[in-house]
Amino acid sequence: MFNPADFPKPNFISVNGVELEVFEAGLENAGNPIVLCHGWPEHAFSWRYQMPALAAAGYHVIVPNQRGYGHSSRPSEVTGYDIKHLSGDLVGLLDHYGYEDATFVGHDWGAMAVWGLTLLHPSRVKRLINLSVPYQERWEKPWIEMMEQVFGSDFYFVHFNRQLGVADAVLEENTFQFLRNMYRKNLPLAEPAPGMMMINLAKAEAPIGEPVMSDRELAVFVSAFETSGFTSSINWYRNLDRNWHLLADVDPIIQQPALMIYGDRDPVAKSENLSDFVPNVEVINLDCGHWIQQERPEETNQAILNWLEQQTAT
Template identity: 70%
Template sequence: MTFPEPTTVAVNGVELEVFEAGRHNAGNPVVLCHGWPEHAFAWRHQMPALAAAGYHVIVPNQRGFGRSSRPAGVTEYDIEHLTGDLVALLDHYGYDDATFIGHDWGAFVVWSLAVLHPKRVSRLVNLSLPYLERGERPWIEVLEDVAGTDSHLVHFNRHPGVADAVFEENTSRFLRNLFRKNEPPQPPRPGMPLLALAQAETPLGDPLMSESDLGVFVSAFESSGFTAGLNWYRNLDRDWHLLSGADPVVHQPSLMVYGDRDTIPRSTTLHRFVPAVDVVSLDCGHWIQQERPDELNRVVLTWLERQAVPAAVSLPAPS
């Protein structure tokens, strides 16, 4: 499939660059939500498969990414804004609800959408990042105690601007080193690992994608920079507060897909907070939809078909 040309959609005070497939399947929407540092192009393998299965596939570059708007204020990337964009996107297309599929921090947005706007999410699939339990203390505060200041999430929050500059100085190298598979395990080293990765001369493992596909990501971040995307993470403690009034249980049918070789730990409380969840593991790392596209497509399409609501039965009129 040739990746579709985007349209620009005005939503929630910003403009989103949106890619579509299967417009003729109007009425059966699925929205794909990328993570960081990604782009709608990360879903290039899923879009044609979902469209062929009868879905209207809607794939935004979310605020801060690609050619979508990049507001200047950090708080304009909090979870109210990010989920509000998706709600407004459904309104734009005239949908009451949709199936949502998220990866990486896009999964955090989808989990949050399901609890903040439950009527807009019919079912959901999330990759890599499980549901984050909202404990008694803000997430960054807890992570700093547990993992220290070298944790990338802590570093992004405590040293704003530092990682942004390193990534922007080394955009091509950083993304080439990051988007890998079959990476050998590495012993822990001092310092923030992503900064070291951005400056490493030799990448580990095997390339995740072709040079031409990698070029799409490199070109996008050379244009947009990294600050807007990193601001998603800089709202994590703010998001903790914003989610305080929501029912923390995700009631919608859900599918959680892990990569067996991903470094993100699995949730030990997933079924408590997502009782209607099915869990699948694939033999891959973090970039699931790009490393195992065909396998993931089979898993997702099979699950969606199993979750489909039967068509209403027309009864004969009473005599």
């Protein structure tokens, strides 16, 4: 397990009207940037096993707590978390360091941010690696509207959008319990329980499966969300339909070389037509659940480094 004391100390960088808490490794490798984008409910600390490996491989590793997380800015307006703002923050980071482009890596919502960044600012993305969440094609109707029709009002994406503040309050009342119950692996197969999944997790007194991390590692996430609360990060979900409109006139095809890493036991569905939208994609499957880079750090590092080596050799 990782000792949290070994995680780098952050710098605070002003970009795009906000201040981001940014962790770095491999500063001696200036000129070869790789930006790691965490998901929900996560933190830059979720990349703790990848940072030293990438730095040792010659990369300047840049890992922001994205807006709404940790000690980064938390704008009060819901629209401050749309894909235009999220991708603008990442472009602002490149500008801060003087980089024209970079390799971007995303997990979960971080993957969605990286897909969106590549669509909106293709010249700033050299290549991309995403974990868990594949490219989401733009459906005929806005995403939340479609999810409500297909999955119903208790589906957490829909609930976050239709019942503002309800889940936020439950998660904040049960921060430790929610995150302890969330960060599990090797879960037994079971039918989904009725009700809203995230609220159920926050209220469950006993976790199932096995812990993904040590108590000391978990404490980093718990402390971060006790500081930030959950509303600002949940606001990312509250912009899905806005993002659908913002991406209406964007070329939907991603031309950059891409690596997609799935966990075979991840409840997030794999894409059936990924190469239609990302023609230069390679797909790797690992034997794990949703928290890929934390459940299988060595295998994740090897997959990333092997692919990057292939890319730089061609």
